[in-house]
């Protein structure tokens with residue numbers, strides 16, 4: 400299958416993921432209740448909810464994809480609204496939510512537009528904005544994205560962004576090492592390829608535009624959108640490979656990225672692979 404542009408790419412992935420052809424989206428386990436949020440997502444939500452959990456809270460799931468986490472959040476008692484620009488992703492989400500017997504509102508939106516008048520009815524409504532893994536590299540204007548997150552939050556509400564660390568986005572491959580993605584934003588980068596992060600062998604061909612965003616640029620975009628930083632945590636290990644193609648599972652079961660070697664042939668120190676940013680819309684502007 401061929402597509403052009405980011406929306407076409409995500410339409411293709413939304414139609415493909417969770418159809419039994421990838422290891423990432425285990426729909427039978429989801430429907431049977433055998434899947435849940437990962438510990439690092441639970442920890443980040445703890446920070447975003449002051450340790451109280453999401454039960455009874457209004458949660459905006461931004462860039463929800465087919466809604467696996469939307470369903471987990473709803474099962475934890477959250478009132479979830481899922482935002483994504485892909486109509487196929489939102490249709491899959493509604494179907495999965497029905498199969499899981501949870502209610503989730505869906506809104507088709509470019510997440511850079513959420514602060515605009517077109518989405519006024521959702522602004523100031525949410526206790527938590529939840530966005531995870533594979534979000535910001537698709538965004539040309541990160542300040543607009545952060546303004547959108549800030550606009551959705553009620554005063555005192557918190558953004559939880561659990562994202563690929565920019566360092567783990569940089570290598571195309573490790574053997575031999577090819578580094579082809581920028582650490583800081585230098586505008587649009589064009590890439591072409593095949594497959595999906597959930598199944599590299601998938602019969603999908605893509606032509607996409609992505610953007611590097613450093614940790615500093617991400618934090619500053621949040622500050623410039625009027626958010627107050629609560630916590631920034633960089634993770635040097637993950638319980639899965641969030642990119643699907645580059646981390647190595649080690650003897651303790653955790654996945655890490657090590658490049659080269661350490662001193663005297665010792666293993667290289669692990670590089671950061673994910674980060675958690677929690678930021679709050681101040682109660683008084």
Ligand SMILES: C[S@@+](CC[C@H](N)C(=O)[O-])C[C@H]1O[C@@H](n2cnc3c(N)ncnc32)[C@H](O)[C@@H]1O
Pocket residue numbers: 405409410462463464465466467482483484485488508509510511531532533534537538
């Ligand atoms: C990597 S997925 C998020 C994955 C999700 N954390 C999961 O585990 O399923 C990225 C999502 O961002 C959405 N997306 C990409 N660019 C967007 C934009 N400008 N506005 C809104 N959604 C966008 C895609 O449709 C896709 O569903």
